Amino acid sequence: MTRHQEKLTRFCAAFIDELALSGLKHIVISPGSRSTPLTMLFDNCPDIKVWMNVDERSAGFFALGIAKACMEPVAILCTSGTAAANYYPAIVEAKLAGVPLVVLTADRPHHLRDVGAPQAIDQIKLYGDQVKWFKEMPPQSDEKHTLQFVRKMARRAYSVSAASPKGPVHLNFPFEEPLIPSPDMDNLWTKGHSGSFYYENELGSIPEHQLFPLLHDIQSINKGLIVVGPVTNEEAIPYINAFAKQCGFPIIADPLSGMRSGDHDKTQIIDMYDAIFREPSIPDLLASDGVIRFGAMPVSKSFSTYLTKVEPKTYLIVDEKGSWRDPTHLSTQMIGMSPISFCQLLTSTLQMTKNDRWLSQWININRDIQKRVKDYSEEELWFEGQAFVEVLNEAKPEATLFVGNSMPVRDLDTFFISQEKKIHPMANRGANGIDGVISTALGAAAVRPSVILVIGDLSFYHDMNGLLMSKCYDIDITIVVVNNNGGGIFSFLPQAKESDRFEALFATSTDLEIEYAARMYKGKYSNPTTWQAFRKELQLANDEPGLKVIEIQTNRQENTSIHRKLWDDIQDIVKARLIP
Template sequence: MNMGEQTYFVSNFIDELYQNGLQHVVISPGSRSTPLAMTFSEHPSIQEWVHFDERSSAFFALGIAKRTQKPVALVCTSGTATANYYPAIVEAYYSRVPLIVLTADRPHELRDNGAPQAIDQIKMYGDYTKYFHEMAIPENTDQMKRYARRQASRAYSVSSDHNQGPVQLNFPMRDPLIPDLSLPNLWGSCEPSHVNFITGREQLPDEAVNDVLNQLKGLGRGVIVCGELKSENERELVLELAEKWEIPVLADVLSNLRQTAGVHSYIIPTYDAILKQPEIRESLEVDFIVRFGPMPVSKPYLQWITKQQPSVHIVVDENQGHREPTSIDTTMVYSEPAAFLKQLIQSEKPDLDSDWQRFWLNNDEIAQSILREAKDELTEGSAVLSVSEESKEGQVIFVGSSMPIRDMDTFFLNENRKVEVMANRGANGIDGVISTAIGVSATGVPVTLILGDVTFLHDYTALFIARQYQLPIRVIVLNNNGGGIFSFLPQYQEKKHFEALFGTPFNPPVKQMVEALGFDYVAPETVESFKEAYQKPIDGQDVIEVVTERDHNMKWHKDLWQRIYENLDREGLL
């Protein structure tokens, strides 16, 4: 094979991705992927990012795609490099984020016979990709160049349609691997865009909407629940529906609806705190729930609806999934959320119980007042509360799993509409969190990342990306020396095994680790000094470490929840 055979084949594939809208590619170094890597690098209009760690690279690409809601390409060499993509692909699948995974491979004659760096890469990610294709060995013919463009266009379309997700194309490559980038007409050697895809949107017919609304007749205790919402249009329509129906909206922190609570009174950001105590969950009856987005972060909410078994439970999902883990009777509405919201807005509103409305509005005010006063000492919760209060317009806050996302769900009470909260809640893992947040920063926004010390250790090498490309990020490490969330779980009672198996104290030297990479570092000891550090502009890379003690952190949280419970207004409902 001469270099031109491979070069034109690959250049047409890459240019077709660009013609469809691809803007970013994330490349990890390797030999077998040379034709893809060098040709991508040569394209004048695709931004390339290079990182040595494939696992981190994949999460970094996930962050870019998550923020832009457009596919990002990944390129790696053959062998175990491809396996390192797996965790991010699982997250992308469950969180519905578009990735185009391009895995280089040995040609067929070098497979399954002991050749180095050759593993089975066919459908490597199984059901976690929406589409797989084994590319043909490159040839420089018009038919094969059209084939390359067709596959590129199909991969982009499948990844980015309304049911977004990852796709994999496996590229067998023969020597010579170095492309001839001096060839004429590199990007236009075949007419572009051989296959165009036009995707429709799901919308219920009017009679189906009427069937849904009929279920709500005579039911006075209802709520709208919002998990992660991906578009501003959806958020605006939820607000419009809430005002028309005069219905409480239990707003998960990732819905990014809380930032409107100062203007829209029906937004309830403190529902998780209100539902913390079992006595409330057991006695607060609910008739109907209409949910948009995936299941919220809040475990008390999940326990509440499982206990109460509402008469009508409606889950709206445009992607025909089944994101409903409670096993209660549910009507799954397969419709684009914005379209369904418009239909509900045009309908007659339910007749809600005025005591029900008053319960949520009054108790949200009570809970907010108590939460906002939780600043007597620097704790994990008061640090998150300070971030909530001090974040400025245009910031993105990315949150790690375990305790940080739960504290964010409790304490994020910011009313600035231009502050956006993000997290990896597809598979809810702690790996790749730093990489994803830095990927978000690569889209051109300053990012504050809040995470625990174990999550920090999992993805420390990702900090090299921020340093290499000088991306603006502030990392807040809530360091309780181990897995703080387990102190709230039954495992905490198993004293013989708890510290070794769950607490896992590693004493990470955060200061030395980040200063070795040139990051600025500070470890405030009071709420005031924390706020002072946080208020500084995010114009480089810095780390704020908040050191806490796990048992004290648990007691602090439980005392706060009890104080909210004791002050709730129960009149007429409990």
């Protein structure tokens, strides 16, 4: 057996195995060459019935018939070329009739497309708007993350086609020759229960037969973590809090979760986790066996790294319907449900055996780090993190703190220590762009009082024109521009060491004078150079209407080294606590 065969086999079998685990029972295959690896492995899979049908048009409708009769997803598979086009009538019917079909097409690899190779048509989004979802699959590989991804795509294909309104989905597989797999390899097929991966219920309930295994999974967690990413609805906070209390798990609370401030109980809130996870030994010292995440992935990169290393036995994601946010490919269940409905449903029925030592370990380390960060900020060093400490102190209760992407949201993560005074955090974390931030913050300020935006100079420049809305509609806003003259975040990345072209290609200093922008839009401008002066400007801005621009000039190199020193200190604390 060649390496190529091995990769091809593992890749296809992972996909088919996961389709079977998801519940797929039937596939209708039309014979062809390019689809050989999938055809042979479907035929070898013990749990899926293979039907052969030489005419793809007929095959599509035959599968439609099975799917209509049992109201479960049915797969169809064909080779590349016009074969795939023959599925179109059945796909159109499936879309409109709400019949779940998983359409699989084999394709030439990228280098044989659109270059006149035989039987190679453009299969990317071949069925346009007639399918619910399209995925171009990667070339075959048996790397771990590829196989995880392939399994997730099988789950997703099955789940999306089965989710209301049911309908067809399409996955296109580029295959490189030779096309013969090795169905005799070991461990291709999983036996037995795999849990139901995706629930989706608008009514906020989970069917009995799915609820029991779910409760069982959660109750089996010994060292659990609740993770709360950026959530769109702050009303969920007390429900998540009650659920976490019932579980006895620490709460990893993203700065945009809304959980770090307000009068709710914050005993279990771990706000310093980004610093904790930076210590490389944490995945060994504090390995979790069960993570329950609400909302999007947290901002913290060190958290993602931790998750990938730990690979918790249970990783349950409660997220918006159809959002499928799991770049780690590690989730074991994905629940498309509001956090409120989920917590309401489970909190009262959970019977947990609590691990008090686990929880107190987290609370103690977190407390030590909070203290270190507070001490650090009392030194009043001139660096960017301090701006957040001051802004959080000076902001009025119920103020909205909008932060730019790139550095500001990360600094907020590090310096936002949980507090009683309620602050509403906001940021554009859909695509994490540095564009449009001023306009979005002004949109929020148009309907909310006391909005403070903290933004870097590059992001400020990008949406400078957005300031016009403040002038035209007299919108009140305080904008703190952290001006390090360029893209600060790049100084933390490896390219910073490529110094001769670094400034030109990444840092992109604009050398702009922010003052002119403020003046152009009739804003009040100040440029404090001490934290005392900065606090005074914030206090003035709190009470003044209109646009207030407060510029803080910082130095990228100094800023990087002050940040690094703090993280080093924190790592010492973590080690001192955990290593006897």
